[in-house]
Amino acid sequence: MPAASFFTEIPVPQQRTFHGDLFPTTLSPKPNTAKLVHWDVSSLAEAIKAHKPWLDSLLHKSGAILFRGFPVTTASDFNDVVEAFGFEELPYVGGAAPRTNVVGRVFTANESPPDRKIPFHHEMAQVPKFPAKVFFFCEVEPGKGGETPIVLSHVIYERMREKYPEFVERLEEQGLIYTRVLGEEDDPSSPIGSGWKSTFLTKDKSVAEERAAKLGMKLEWLEDGVKTVMGPIPAIKVDKSRQRKIWFNSMVAAYTGWEDARNDPVKAVTFGDGKPLPADIIYDCLNVLDEESVAIPWQKGDVLLLDNWAVLHSRRSFDPPRRVLASLCK
Secondary structure: OOHHHOEEEOOOOOOEEEOOEEEOEEEEEOOOHHHOOOOOHHHHHHHHHHOHHHHHHHHHHHOEEEEOOOOOOOHHHHHHHHHHHOOOEOOOOOOOOOOOEEEOOEEEOOOOOOOOOEEEEOOOOOOOOOOOEEEEEEEEOOOEEOOOOEEEHHHHHHHHHHHOHHHHHHHHHHOEEEEEEEEOOOOOOOOOOOOHHHHOOOOOHHHHHHHHHHHOEEEEEEOOEEEEEEEEEOOOEEEOOOOEEEOOOOHHHHHHHOOOOOOOHHHHEEEOOOOOOOHHHHHHHHHHHHHHOEOOOOOOOOEEEEEOOOEEEEEOOEEOOOEEEEEEEO
């Protein structure tokens, strides 16, 4: 049966239109499909497998797909949905956020405290090996707030280049250096609280050094942790599949959010020559990101699929409860 027999695009109030395309694309079960499909997670998985090329093309066009109203209720259900897409799993090596494995390929999203905002970023943009696809799943709706705003990266690049051409040119020429101090164990009070054992998926310092070296990351061991230096690494990339430049970095996230007992956010990211970034431009970039973003309130069972080449994401503060899970794919 055609995809239209299973899925239908629905409008949501927060959607925006870019060049004639709705962002994000939002799919729900086709009305009156009860006679054709007994909707459970296995039938959803089968529909995804059967219509994978169509879903891929939708994702390529929009950059983000929100699946709403499907029978996805548990972390295990979410894992089945991720598996149905057939993307290869990406190990979370070099990432900053504290995360816990839940089941299969499913992890908690950033576990930092609910009163902390997480600024816009491409997932793992501060390391060379980053996911191509990012899945999120709302297992428990937020009490209040807690949206995951998303924004198209090429739109941000174009606006920043128009407003600050010299700054963007310098970013393109030099890239960025990211510096972070990691403790031995995870610090759940910090948005970048992944300890070095979690960051490199090992308790062995020599293995951590090998894995850091593969990323091009330098390590400087301290009494109670390690200082990591990554870069210079590109801040602007070319999305070859769409033939456009993208604002592919964690600059704003690092400069405004990489703060805890060990880290000063202003020192967390610099130009590729080590010189400091201009605070006024960074904070104006925050405004540009907010202006262009879409923030759809989570509903239980929502699955959000992002093309990490096309879309930056963030997290608003919230009143508990809230449980959003994630999965990263190559």
